[in-house]
Amino acid sequence: AQKITQTQPGMFVQEKEAVTLDCTYDTSDPSYGLFWYKQPSSGEMIFLIYQGSYDQQNATEGRYSLNFQKARKSANLVISASQLGDSAMYFCAMRELSSQGGSEKLVFGKGTKLTVNP
């Protein structure tokens, strides 16, 4: 069963507007973490924002904020005041605790391609 679902293969937004990228997750572990990564066309993976399951407040990092709704198991990324440089693939990921060595690994969604139009 898919643990991270990103239902929007592609999204378009006008420059300077806000956009929300959806992410839902599935876990029975009470302790988990949710991440968003950005992958521009150059290919590198860039960490954007993190939300822990016990965090009381939604995470924010500059123009990025995470709309965390625990009961609905959603962790949507909100980008405010979109810029042309925001055009990229965006991946939602969830931290899972491995049974081996206490390692924690990430499970990724399939991504959303965001295009910012001038």
Next chain:
Amino acid sequence: DAGITQSPRHKVTETGTPVTLRCHQTENHRYMYWYRQDPGHGLRLIHYSYGVKDTDKGEVSDGYSVSRSKTEDFLLTLESATSSQTSVYFCAISSSPGWLEQYFGPGTRLTVT
């Protein structure tokens, strides 16, 4: 930026040949990971290491092996490459305990003809 390098960055090889990809870090992080990225699949974990000589399988480990003889290097080997292993391979590292994010290398584009 975290000190992670991958080599080679690009490789074209023929079906049936062995291939080794190298991930090198200068951060002294304990955990290292190999992912593959394919269109429509996002990133999928191949193998990971939680210490020198300590490794475990991820969700797509068939056809791959790994080795970690020292902290800074994590090798991914395709014993006999197949066309289905054409992909972009990413290495990642993280520290422990209480890490917040994984740092990713620049990726290796592998084409198996």
